Structures are given as structure tokens and as C-alpha cells.
Amino acid sequence: MKISRRDALKISAATVAATALSACTKEEIKPPKKVQSPTSFLPFPKTASPRVVVVGGGWSGLSLAKQLKIEAPQAEVILVEQRFEFVSCPMSNLWLVDKIDLEFLTHDYLQGARENNYTYFQASVYGIDKEAKILKTTNGDIEYDYLALAPGIDYDYSFWTDDKVLENRLRNEYPAAFKSGSEHMTLREKILNFKGGNFIFTVPGGNYRCLPAPYERACMVADYFKSKGIKAKVILLDENNDITIKEHGFHTAMKELYSDYLEYVPNAKIEEIDLDKKVVTTEFDEFSFEDASFYPHVRGGKLLEMLGFAKDTIYNKMEANIDPFTYEVIGEENIFVSGDARPMGFSKSGNTSNTEAKYVARLIAGKINKGPKIQWETPVTVCISLVSIKPERGIFIHSEYAYNKKAGQFEFATPVTDEIWKGEHGEKNAAGAYDWAKAMYTDMFN
Ligand SMILES: Cc1cc2nc3c(=O)[nH]c(=O)nc-3n(C[C@H](O)[C@H](O)[C@H](O)COP(=O)(O)OP(=O)(O)OC[C@H]3O[C@@H](n4cnc5c(N)ncnc54)[C@H](O)[C@@H]3O)c2cc1C
Structure with a gap:
């Protein structure tokens, strides 16, 4: 069959179109060019x-x-x-x-x-x-x-709730402030702008981060409310049956310095937190609050x-x-x-x-x-907690650890606790807290 020039043009146009189409289709189904992930x-x-x-x-x-x-x-x-x-x-x-x-x-x-x-x-x-x-x-x-x-650490809210909406509200509106960053900023704003009423803090069970810190915080906030003349009460709901460390020092400070500003509640296992009604229900009681910071259990x-x-x-x-x-x-x-x-x-x-x-x-x-075997060394716990701001007074603990083979776990060995917070002695302890912190920052950064 003879092909006219006109036919030839038609065919070639069709071929070009088909080729272009097939190229285009191929291009479309081709997986996108592999972009190297920034993480690789x-x-x-x-x-x-x-x-x-x-x-x-x-x-x-x-x-x-x-x-x-x-x-x-x-x-x-x-x-x-x-x-x-x-x-x-x-x-x-x-x-x-x-x-x-x-x-x-x-x-x-x-x-x-x-x-x-x-x-x-x-x-x-x-x-x-x-x-x-x-x-x-x-x-x-x-x-x-x-x-x-x-x-x-991270936080483990599962002891209180499986409801993710509530968990997120707790994280965002009532943060624990036991990890550094925004949580601390939110809590500080809450404390400094508090107008009065009940301010709830909690102490979790388990081996939570910094045993004395929730008690120190309760004392600091009570001291702040007292010194500013704010009609407010810190309610410290403790899941444990007593203050977990330096109990003599904290108990006496809470009683003698803040009896009108701080209520310590042991055995306060939380059963429900109603953020709309602003009520916390424990096994034995109900506590209403104007503001709060909920410290849940911790996890790795x-x-x-x-x-x-x-x-x-x-x-x-x-x-x-x-x-x-x-x-x-x-x-x-x-x-x-x-x-x-x-x-x-x-x-x-x-x-x-x-x-x-x-x-x-x-x-x-x-x-x-490739040196010789390294002998086990005990970590050393040193912690100074302040119990009052005006004047600054503190209590102290130092301890090393020993392994109890029978119990299969480590225990405090030779704890040295100095819980005297009254008078010059307590003031010296408080000054020691600043010296300790400065020495530690130097040790880590210089
Ligand atoms: C209010 C308060 C008071 C305290 N007071 C004292 C005190 O007086 N004395 C004392 O000895 N201790 C005190 N502590 C405890 C002390 O802060 C902690 O024990 C200590 O920070 C633990 O050190 P860490 O390195 O294990 O954890 P962290 O200091 O929390 O460090 C963990 C780091 O890992 C980073 N990280 C986590 N995941 C990732 C990831 N996927 N990628 C990259 N980075 C990651 C985090 O950003 C964080 O910087 C206090 C704690 C609190 C909250």
C-alpha cells in the first residue's frame, strides 16, 4: 500500500502523540524519584x-x-x-x-x-x-x-486514667513540672498569678524523680503565699503513707511554719480527677481546687x-x-x-x-x-531541700548505696541526714544548696 505524504504526517503525528502519551503514562506510574531522606x-x-x-x-x-x-x-x-x-x-x-x-x-x-x-x-x-x-x-x-x-524519665498517667483527652488536659493545663521546660513556665505563671483558694500538688507512688522535691515545692509555694498575704492553701496529696524522705524536717516545717497555708494528706490515692468541676476524689475524701499541678507516676x-x-x-x-x-x-x-x-x-x-x-x-x-576490670562504685546522693524562703533555711541528706543480696536490690547505706532547719544551722544548709548547685554546674559545663 502506498502511503501519501498526508497519511504519513497523520501516522507520525499519531505516533508522536502515542509515544508522548506512553511516556507520560510511564512517567506517571513510575515511582517518584527517590529523594534521600534528610535522616539518612x-x-x-x-x-x-x-x-x-x-x-x-x-x-x-x-x-x-x-x-x-x-x-x-x-x-x-x-x-x-x-x-x-x-x-x-x-x-x-x-x-x-x-x-x-x-x-x-x-x-x-x-x-x-x-x-x-x-x-x-x-x-x-x-x-x-x-x-x-x-x-x-x-x-x-x-x-x-x-x-x-x-x-x-517520662510521665505515666495510666495509674489515674486511660482517657487520652483527660491525660492531655492534665499534661497541658495542669503540668507536673518535673521535666524541665515549658511545664515549669506554666507552673510559675500559675503560682505568681494565684488569687487565692486551694492549690493542689500531688506526690506519686513508685520511685519518682527527686523524692524530696514535691515537699520542698509545697513549702516554697506555701511560703510565697504566706509572704504575699494571699488567702491560699497548698494541699499536698501524697499517694505514699508518709513523707518519703527527710520526713522529720518536712513535717516540722509544715506544722510550725505553714499550718494555715499547707495541708499535707498522706495515703491520698487518687481515684478521679474532674477538671470541669475542679474536684479530686481520693479513696477517703474529696478536694476542690482553684488551681493545681498533678505529678503522676514516672516511667523510663x-x-x-x-x-x-x-x-x-x-x-x-x-x-x-x-x-x-x-x-x-x-x-x-x-x-x-x-x-x-x-x-x-x-x-x-x-x-x-x-x-x-x-x-x-x-x-x-x-x-x-582494654584496661583491667572496673570495680563497682556506688552512686552518691546529695540533696539539700529548702523549707523556707524568708529566711532561707534547708535540710540535707547524703547517702551511698549497698547491694542487699538477700533482697536482690540496692539499699541506702550510711545515710547522713541533717534535718535541722531552725536558726543558723538551717541557714547554713540553705547556703550549701547554692554552693552545691554552682559546683555541679561547673562540674558538668566547665
Ligand atoms: C523540681 C525538681 C527538683 C530537683 N532537685 C534536685 C536536687 O536538689 N538535687 C538533685 O540531685 N536532683 C534534683 N532533681 C532531680 C534531677 O533533676 C534528675 O534526677 C536529673 O535531671 C536526672 O538526670 P538524667 O540525665 O537522667 O535526666 P534528665 O536530666 O531529664 O536528662 C535527660 C535528657 O535526655 C533528653 N532526651 C530524652 N529523649 C531524647 C531523645 N529521644 N533524643 C534526644 N534527647 C533526648 C532530654 O531532652 C533531657 O535533656 C530535681 C528534679 C526536679 C524536677
Whole structure:
């Protein structure tokens, strides 16, 4: 068959159209060009030096990163922290009542890294490839040889409610302020603008973060209301059957200084919180409130559960699944957890985390340096709680720990408690709180 020029043009037009169409269709069904996920970038090319990645720039992670560079200077240490600056929880009860400036609590991660020769990397960790030894962060993947996780605590509202709407209202409208950041700011606004009536605080069961802090906070707020002449009462609902630590000092201070401003209620297991009616129902009573800050049970930092390194313990849910002496994750080599996320019954305190982290750093450095076996070292708990602002007076505890083989757990050993808050003695204790805090900030950042 003869094809005319006209036909030929028609065919070629049709072919072009068909080709274009098929190209277009192919293009459409082709999977989109693979865009490299920002998280697969490797911000730190691997060097010959052993690399330790520390996650969490709290009291534990900061102390660990610094000590590692002392014990194993040849190691490359990267501290991954989601926050942009450090704000201390210890001493924050004083900031809540306007006694100290935020500057006293706030410290610079970059300075800590610069002074101590490690790298601060701002990012959130969300995953791990254990085989490839890669940590997944929101700002890129990081290869590691050793991993030290110190993510602290999260809150566990499940003892009070399964209702997520209520839980979110509690988190947002009545925050506990036992993790640093916005929660503290909200609570401070509540306290400083309180017009009068009942202000409820709670003390959870389990091994919660900083045993004396809820009692110290109750005293500080009662002192503030009293000194401002505000007709207000702090109601402290304690799930425990008594004040959990320094009980003599706190009981006497509450009774002698704040009898009209502070009501301490032990055995106050909360059964219902009605935020609309503003009523808390416990096993034995009902308490109405004008404002509140609800401190729920704590659990290990969620990161551990995300990475598969958590278990329920006799104290709390989802704490680190580690060997209590070597801090190594059970079933994993060269992955460690320290700080408040630990499962041992140590006091969840900054001083405990700082001293413990130095021991864990020695364990990791021992592996890097292929040194002799490191002997177990007890963490040290030191805590000074203020009971009044005008004048400033405080009570003190110092303790180390020993392992009770029969009970299969650690216990306080040689606790030294100085609960005298009256007169010059108490004032000296309070001054000691500032000296302690300054020394700790220096220890972590300089
Ligand atoms: C009101 C109050 C008063 C206190 N008073 C005292 C006191 O007087 N003395 C004392 O010794 N202790 C005190 N403490 C306790 C002390 O603050 C804690 O025990 C200490 O902070 C625990 O250190 P940590 O490093 O385990 O946890 P944290 O200090 O909470 O640090 C955990 C860090 O991990 C980071 N993180 C978590 N998940 C991720 C992730 N996925 N990616 C990246 N980063 C992550 C967090 O941002 C955080 O910075 C007090 C606590 C409170 C709340």
C-alpha cells in the first residue's frame, strides 16, 4: 500500500502523540524519584577513633560525655540532645517562687562541649539499626561503636486514667513540672498569678524523680503565699503513707511554719480527677481546687521503649533493661543506659546521676582502652531541700548505696541526714544548696 505524504504526517503525528502519551503514562506510574531522606545523611563521617554516642544532655549524659574524654581522650564523643539549652531542675523550685533568676538554672550546651572537647549535636533520636551500629536522629544518622543512653524519665498517667483527652488536659493545663521546660513556665505563671483558694500538688507512688522535691515545692509555694498575704492553701496529696524522705524536717516545717497555708494528706490515692468541676476524689475524701499541678507516676524515658531496651520494674514501668552493675543493655554489647531511666532503686537525683555517669564512663573507657576490670562504685546522693524562703533555711541528706543480696536490690547505706532547719544551722544548709548547685554546674559545663 502506498502511503501519501498526508497519511504519513497523520501516522507520525499519531505516533508522536502515542509515544508522548506512553511516556507520560510511564512517567506517571513510575515511582517518584527517590529523594534521600534528610535522616539518612551522615553528619559525622566515621574516623579511625572509637566513637561513643551519648544520648541525652541531662545530668547523666553531660557528666558521662565529659568524663569519657578524661578517661579515653582518643575517643570521639558526640552528645545528642533534643533541647537547645540546658535548664536545671534542681533549684527550679526557687525560680517558681521568684527567688532566683532563670539565668542561674540555664547553661550552654556548646560551652560544655567546647570546654570538654566533645561534640554537641542537637537532634531527637528515634531509632536504631543495631546490626549496622547506626543511630537514627531527626538531623541525620550517626554511626557508633559505643552507645550511652541517658533519656531521663517520662510521665505515666495510666495509674489515674486511660482517657487520652483527660491525660492531655492534665499534661497541658495542669503540668507536673518535673521535666524541665515549658511545664515549669506554666507552673510559675500559675503560682505568681494565684488569687487565692486551694492549690493542689500531688506526690506519686513508685520511685519518682527527686523524692524530696514535691515537699520542698509545697513549702516554697506555701511560703510565697504566706509572704504575699494571699488567702491560699497548698494541699499536698501524697499517694505514699508518709513523707518519703527527710520526713522529720518536712513535717516540722509544715506544722510550725505553714499550718494555715499547707495541708499535707498522706495515703491520698487518687481515684478521679474532674477538671470541669475542679474536684479530686481520693479513696477517703474529696478536694476542690482553684488551681493545681498533678505529678503522676514516672516511667523510663520513651526512647528506651522505642529502641526495645525497656522493661517494667518493681518501681516503675518501662525502665532500662540493663545489668545493674555494668549498666549494659541485656543481650546487647556496648550499649549502656544511665541516669533516671535506670531500673535500680537509687534516688532519681542529679547528684546520683552525675556520680553514676562517671562510673559508667569509666566502664566504657575500660572497654576502649582494654584496661583491667572496673570495680563497682556506688552512686552518691546529695540533696539539700529548702523549707523556707524568708529566711532561707534547708535540710540535707547524703547517702551511698549497698547491694542487699538477700533482697536482690540496692539499699541506702550510711545515710547522713541533717534535718535541722531552725536558726543558723538551717541557714547554713540553705547556703550549701547554692554552693552545691554552682559546683555541679561547673562540674558538668566547665
Ligand atoms: C523540681 C525538681 C527538683 C530537683 N532537685 C534536685 C536536687 O536538689 N538535687 C538533685 O540531685 N536532683 C534534683 N532533681 C532531680 C534531677 O533533676 C534528675 O534526677 C536529673 O535531671 C536526672 O538526670 P538524667 O540525665 O537522667 O535526666 P534528665 O536530666 O531529664 O536528662 C535527660 C535528657 O535526655 C533528653 N532526651 C530524652 N529523649 C531524647 C531523645 N529521644 N533524643 C534526644 N534527647 C533526648 C532530654 O531532652 C533531657 O535533656 C530535681 C528534679 C526536679 C524536677
